[in-house]
Amino acid sequence: MNHTTGAAEDYLKTIYTHTEWQSDLISPSALAVRLGVAPSSVTEMVKKLAASGLITHVPYGPLALTDAGRLRATAVVRRHRLIETWLVGEMGYDWDQVHDEAEILEHAISDRLLEAINTRLGFPAHDPHGDPIPAADGTVLRPPAVLLAEATVGHAGSVLRVSDRDPAVLRELAADLIGPGTEFTLAAALTIVLADGQSRLVTPAAAASIWVTA
Amino acid sequence: MNHTTGAAEDYLKTIYTHTEWQSDLISPSALAVRLGVAPSSVTEMVKKLAASGLITHVPYGPLALTDAGRLRATAVVRRHRLIETWLVGEMGYDWDQVHDEAEILEHAISDRLLEAINTRLGFPAHDPHGDPIPAADGTVLRPPAVLLAEATVGHAGSVLRVSDRDPAVLRELAADLIGPGTEFTLAAALTIVLADGQSRLVTPAAAASIWVTA
DNA sequence: GCCAGAATTTAGGCTCACCGAAACCCTGCT
DNA sequence: AGCAGGGTTTCGGTGAGCCTAAATTCTGGC
Numbered sequence: 001m002n003h004t005t006g007a008a009e010d011y012l013k014t015i016y017t018h019t020e021w022q023s024d025l026i027s028p029s030a031l032a033v034r035l036g037v038a039p040s041s042v043t044e045m046v047k048k049l050a051a052s053g054l055i056t057h058v059p060y061g062p063l064a065l066t067d068a069g070r071l072r073a074t075a076v077v078r079r080h081r082l083i084e085t086w087l088v089g090e091m092g093y094d095w096d097q098v099h100d101e102a103e104i105l106e107h108a109i110s111d112r113l114l115e116a117i118n119t120r121l122g123f124p125a126h127d128p129h130g131d132p133i134p135a136a137d138g139t140v141l142r143p144p145a146v147l148l149a150e151a152t153v154g155h156a157g158s159v160l161r162v163s164d165r166d167p168a169v170l171r172e173l174a175a176d177l178i179g180p181g182t183e184f185t186l187a188a189a190l191t192i193v194l195a196d197g198q199s200r201l202v203t204p205a206a207a208a209s210i211w212v213t214a
Numbered sequence: 215m216n217h218t219t220g221a222a223e224d225y226l227k228t229i230y231t232h233t234e235w236q237s238d239l240i241s242p243s244a245l246a247v248r249l250g251v252a253p254s255s256v257t258e259m260v261k262k263l264a265a266s267g268l269i270t271h272v273p274y275g276p277l278a279l280t281d282a283g284r285l286r287a288t289a290v291v292r293r294h295r296l297i298e299t300w301l302v303g304e305m306g307y308d309w310d311q312v313h314d315e316a317e318i319l320e321h322a323i324s325d326r327l328l329e330a331i332n333t334r335l336g337f338p339a340h341d342p343h344g345d346p347i348p349a350a351d352g353t354v355l356r357p358p359a360v361l362l363a364e365a366t367v368g369h370a371g372s373v374l375r376v377s378d379r380d381p382a383v384l385r386e387l388a389a390d391l392i393g394p395g396t397e398f399t400l401a402a403a404l405t406i407v408l409a410d411g412q413s414r415l416v417t418p419a420a421a422a423s424i425w426v427t428a
Numbered sequence: 429g430c431c432a433g434a435a436t437t438t439a440g441g442c443t444c445a446c447c448g449a450a451a452c453c454c455t456g457c458t
Numbered sequence: 459a460g461c462a463g464g465g466t467t468t469c470g471g472t473g474a475g476c477c478t479a480a481a482t483t484c485t486g487g488c
Contacts, residue, residue, distance in 0.1 A: 007445060029465060041446055043467055048444095060453060060466060091330045101324050108322035110315055116305045221475060243435060255476055257437055262474095274436055274483060 130161030344375030
């Protein structure tokens with residue numbers, strides 16, 4: 001009733017992260033695309049997760065985590081993000097290179113090793129992309145944020161997070177020295193002015209990946 | 215023809231380590247016991263490994279690695295031992311606590327991360343138990359060694375390795391400050407005298423786990 | 429040289445996580 | 459209201475890796 005294998009954890013994690021920065025529930029087909037599996041595989045796993053009380057699902061409807069499911073999901077996300085932070089902070093990885101490694105290690109590391117890493121890093125609150133690292137009890141501290149692509153011209157603030165979905169975007173932004181904490185003003189659509197007065201043109205893909213202070 | 219999953223890697227690793235400090239080939243049933251699986255499971259996997267050219271096996275006979283199999287096996291052993299060394303050297307583990315964690319991580323870590331760890335550690339030649347860490351090309355440097363239980367009284371030398379099979383033995387020896395590098399003289403069966411003149415009584419289990427300079 | 433008992437293999441089955449194809453349900457458009 | 463098309467589920471099937479029970483083969487002791 002309770003074990004949650006690596007595959008199930010991936011489903012829970014993906015359902016969780018889908019609603020982390022926007023509020024619509026995920027559909028089975030969207031989940032299939034994100035996980036790279038066939039829709040029928042999703043149906044099957046959804047049945048198991050619902051039977052275990054980790055998600056709720058009415059046939060032909062969207063998916064939602066239960067409290068138990070959210071706890072399990074945040075535990076996986078916590079692992080993933082602590083590992084990413086560690087890879088960048090101690091192991092010489094760049095922020096566009098950590099995702100795949102963390103994807104695998106998050107299912108392999110013991111709680112003990114995870115806490116040893118957490119301690120070495122000084123209990124970080126965010127990963128290299130600016131995503132909040134859930135606490136061990138599942139608590140997540142997430143500031144209000146707007147997508148740069150949807151911010152109004154004139155908006156001033158700082159970068160909160162950059163989605164790690166597209167490594168090319170991450171490399172582009174790293175080259176432009178833009179990352180979590182960068183302060184800016186939106187001078188025109190896709191044009192930001194940094195604190196030192198330099199302006200940067202961001203691609204539409206980047207603008208759709210950058211979340212800034214509301 | 216070539217993938218080698220985690221399970222297959224465990225079979226290869228176990229076949230390899232069985233002949234590392236003694237020279238008789240392993241039998242299918244011994245392999246089953248070590249891996250904790252049924253004999254029939256061994257038969258099945260053996261068939262696959264033989265078909266992939268990683269081991270040789272005549273029906274009802276013992277198992278032996280081919281050159282390709284040995285290369286694959288030493289790669290896994292290399293991972294395992296580097297991870298153990300890292301857990302002890304940087305993550306605050308004791309030498310009796312690293313085995314299980316390494317057992318899992320050895321199948322999850324990427325080559326890149328492994329080399330990052332190797333570099334941080336300064337390219338160690340031995341793990342915390344004194345086992346040699348194979349080079350990336352499969353080369354292993356193993357000094358001639360005798361089991362303490364089989365050494366003649368009067369034998370003087372130093373501890374080369376302690377088998378990590380039995381954590382209780384490792385804890386016992388750690389309490390007695392005995393480990394790889396410890397110099398001693400065998401004063402009587404199960405009694406050793408250390409460099410500082412102190413003598414120690416070792417249990418039969420420990421004497422059967424300690425390998426010393428020949 | 430034979431044969432009992434141990435080791436090994438075969439045979440048949442199980443679970444997990446996946447697949448493609450076919451059936452089914454729902455919605456939006458006419 | 460009816461229906462086409464897309465989303466979802468069902469159905470039958472696959473490969474890994476494991477199991478137990480039932481052959482089969484080998485071997486040591488007489």
